[in-house]
Amino acid sequence: MTGVEVSLRGLHRRYGPVVALDGLDLTLAPGELVALLGPSGCGKTTTLRLLAGLEDADGGQVAVGGTDITHVPSNKRDMGMVFQAYSLFPHMTVRDNVAFGLKLRRVGRTERERRAMEMLELVGLTEQAGRYAHQLSGGQQQRVALARALAISPKVLLLDEPLSALDAKVRAQLRDEIRRIQLEVGTTTLFVTHDQEEALAIADRVGVMRDGHIEQLGTPTDIYSRPATSFVAEFVGLTNRLAGTVTGGSVNVRGCVLPLADPATPDGQATVLVRPEAVTVSQSGPITGTVIAVTFLGASSRITVDLGDTTVLAQLPTSDATALPAGSAVALTIRPDPVLVA
Amino acid sequence: MAAVRGLHARRQRRLNVFRYVVFTVFGLFFLLPLLAMLRFSLEGSTGGSWSLSAWGQIASYAGPPPLLSGVEITLELAVITCLVMLVLLVPTVIWVRLRVRWMTRLIEALCLLPLTIPAIVLVVGLAPIYRVLRQQFSLSALQLFWVYVILALPYAYRALAAGLEGVDVKTLSEAARSLGAGWTTVIWRVIVPNMRQGVLNAMLLTGALVLGEFTIAYLLLYTNLQVTLFAVSRGTPNAGVLFSTSSAALLFAFVLLLILSYVGRRNGRQSERSKVSK
Numbered sequence: 001m002t003g004v005e006v007s008l009r010g011l012h013r014r015y016g017p018v019v020a021l022d023g024l025d026l027t028l029a030p031g032e033l034v035a036l037l038g039p040s041g042c043g044k045t046t047t048l049r050l051l052a053g054l055e056d057a058d059g060g061q062v063a064v065g066g067t068d069i070t071h072v073p074s075n076k077r078d079m080g081m082v083f084q085a086y087s088l089f090p091h092m093t094v095r096d097n098v099a100f101g102l103k104l105r106r107v108g109r110t111e112r113e114r115r116a117m118e119m120l121e122l123v124g125l126t127e128q129a130g131r132y133a134h135q136l137s138g139g140q141q142q143r144v145a146l147a148r149a150l151a152i153s154p155k156v157l158l159l160d161e162p163l164s165a166l167d168a169k170v171r172a173q174l175r176d177e178i179r180r181i182q183l184e185v186g187t188t189t190l191f192v193t194h195d196q197e198e199a200l201a202i203a204d205r206v207g208v209m210r211d212g213h214i215e216q217l218g219t220p221t222d223i224y225s226r227p228a229t230s231f232v233a234e235f236v237g238l239t240n241r242l243a244g245t246v247t248g249g250s251v252n253v254r255g256c257v258l259p260l261a262d263p264a265t266p267d268g269q270a271t272v273l274v275r276p277e278a279v280t281v282s283q284s285g286p287i288t289g290t291v292i293a294v295t296f297l298g299a300s301s302r303i304t305v306d307l308g309d310t311t312v313l314a315q316l317p318t319s320d321a322t323a324l325p326a327g328s329a330v331a332l333t334i335r336p337d338p339v340l341v342a
Numbered sequence: 343m344a345a346v347r348g349l350h351a352r353r354q355r356r357l358n359v360f361r362y363v364v365f366t367v368f369g370l371f372f373l374l375p376l377l378a379m380l381r382f383s384l385e386g387s388t389g390g391s392w393s394l395s396a397w398g399q400i401a402s403y404a405g406p407p408p409l410l411s412g413v414e415i416t417l418e419l420a421v422i423t424c425l426v427m428l429v430l431l432v433p434t435v436i437w438v439r440l441r442v443r444w445m446t447r448l449i450e451a452l453c454l455l456p457l458t459i460p461a462i463v464l465v466v467g468l469a470p471i472y473r474v475l476r477q478q479f480s481l482s483a484l485q486l487f488w489v490y491v492i493l494a495l496p497y498a499y500r501a502l503a504a505g506l507e508g509v510d511v512k513t514l515s516e517a518a519r520s521l522g523a524g525w526t527t528v529i530w531r532v533i534v535p536n537m538r539q540g541v542l543n544a545m546l547l548t549g550a551l552v553l554g555e556f557t558i559a560y561l562l563l564y565t566n567l568q569v570t571l572f573a574v575s576r577g578t579p580n581a582g583v584l585f586s587t588s589s590a591a592l593l594f595a596f597v598l599l600l601i602l603s604y605v606g607r608r609n610g611r612q613s614e615r616s617k618v619s620k
Contacts, residue, residue, distance in 0.1 A: 074516075074519045075524055091536050104522040104527065
């Protein structure tokens with residue numbers, strides 16, 4: 001199955017005095033998985049609900065495959081959706097849940113059963129076909145919900161924080177599974193999450209939202225390595241805020257000269273945003289301080305260094321970090337990647 | 343550890359004693375009047391003697407109105423009232439929960455209103471309407487279902503609202519809508535099966551109300567089972583018949599509701615079992 005293009009143009013939505021969406025524009029290429037990422041109240045779920053037809057837009061246009069569906073009711077939109085809350089129909093078996101959408105489309109019983117089992121095989125739950133929702137774990141319920149959404153061969157797949165109620169291990173497994181299945185069926189997918197790791201791991205493109213609009217839309221690498229704004233830089237991943245002096249398109253931070261992402265930044269004092277992995281320990285770095293904490297993260301570790309007037313985070317291979325217990329004196333340098341001014 | 347277990351055991355014993363005391367007190371409270379009624383219905387014509395004549399008079403009663411037609415009309419009324427109440431109230435309760443939640447208090451107040459109006463006041467208000475109904479449509483006592491639906495509203499509303507409490511109506515309906523279901527399908531095929539217990543309770547309460555209703559039928563000059571039983575007791579000098587008819591009415595309603603409840607619950611369990619073994 002091939003996906004279709006989804007286009008959201010100038011979407012507006014208000015809830016009383018609160019502006020949830022402020023002229024949002026977004027286009028999803030056929031078969032693409034776009035993740036909307038942002039803090040609570042930024043409008044990401046509202047975007048998804050407007051696309052699903054579960055809410056009406058105050059203004060703007062929703063088009064799928066070139067057809068304007070802004071005023072089409074949700075049950076006529078042909079979109080599969082997986083919700084944050086467990087949404088399986090409790091009075092139906094897993095098989096009946098998956099076949100429900102097909103039954104509504106008057107698909108014959110034999111074909112319905114075949115398709116339901118095919119979808120359950122896709123999510124690895126054929127053994128559970130005769131069970132009820134209350135007999136399944138949270139991860140299994142969400143997998144069935146995914147199978148149910150895909151069974152109707154939807155034009156668009158909508159995932160509204162489907163992993164947020166699951167524990168970390170199941171979440172990571174199911175996240176990879178969703179991506180595998182999405183690539184297999186090729187359905188255009190909009191994935192809403194507040195978990196940056198999830199968004200960066202699963203999506204072709206990530207849209208970081210703030211106050212009802214998309215602050216930056218780009219590949220996960222772009223979003224992380226080349227954030228367009230200080231909000232994106234601070235929201236996605238950890239960031240050090242360090243004082244520096246801007247002169248002629250570069251900035252001097254405690255003796256390290258770094259290029260600016262925006263060379264037009266006026267000269268003067270500024271606060272720049274530096275990723276912890278851009279801070280490295282060196283024998284004779286210009287920045288000196290004392291390690292005050294070491295956080296083990298697996299293959300890498302994060303050290304917190306007290307510089308006297310501020311602290312800075314540095315991310316190192318764990319093998320290097322073990323040689324730097326709390327209290328060690330260290331010299332640091334900053335890799336000359338382009339940096340943003342806050 | 344042993345001390346903690348001992349403490350738990352003592353608490354459990356105290357709780358059990360409390361349960362038995364409450365159960366006994368309430369059991370006596372409900373059973374004593376019933377037993378007294380049964381005793382009076384079995385009392386013979388002379389002091390200290392026992393007789394089934396009061397019960398025999400119900401069986402031999404030929405009317406008018408005939409006893410069997412009273413039973414028939416009451417059963418029909420119970421079925422019609424239950425159906426109308428479900429068709430009216432189930433979609434309303436679900437719709438209010440889904441789309442106009444701010445109206446919950448208003449709908450609840452409206453549904454509970456009949457509780458505050460005495461039957462006699464209702465009759466005074468409804469008499470002119472029923473006069474028109476009689477003249478224009480039908481003389482049948484089945485017309486009583488209009489007023490019975492109103493009387494059943496408070497009980498049925500509470501039962502349905504309680505049945506809906508444990509259901510995530512919003513998520514289930516949105517999931518069904520996204521799969522292509524219209525609102526009728528959402529209500530009757532997705533939400534209602536999950537509030538089955540609430541629907542069953544609403545039907546039982548409505549049925550019980552109709553089976554036991556006397557005042558309105560009598561004052562509006564219709565004949566149902568209760569009015570017939572009253573006629574049986576009034577047409578005889580044997581005071582015991584008053585008690586035998588009351589006991590018979592109570593037994594009739596009790597047995598019928600027991601059967602309904604049993605069948606409803608058994609069907610629920612069977613449909614779940616059949617789905618599991620499919």
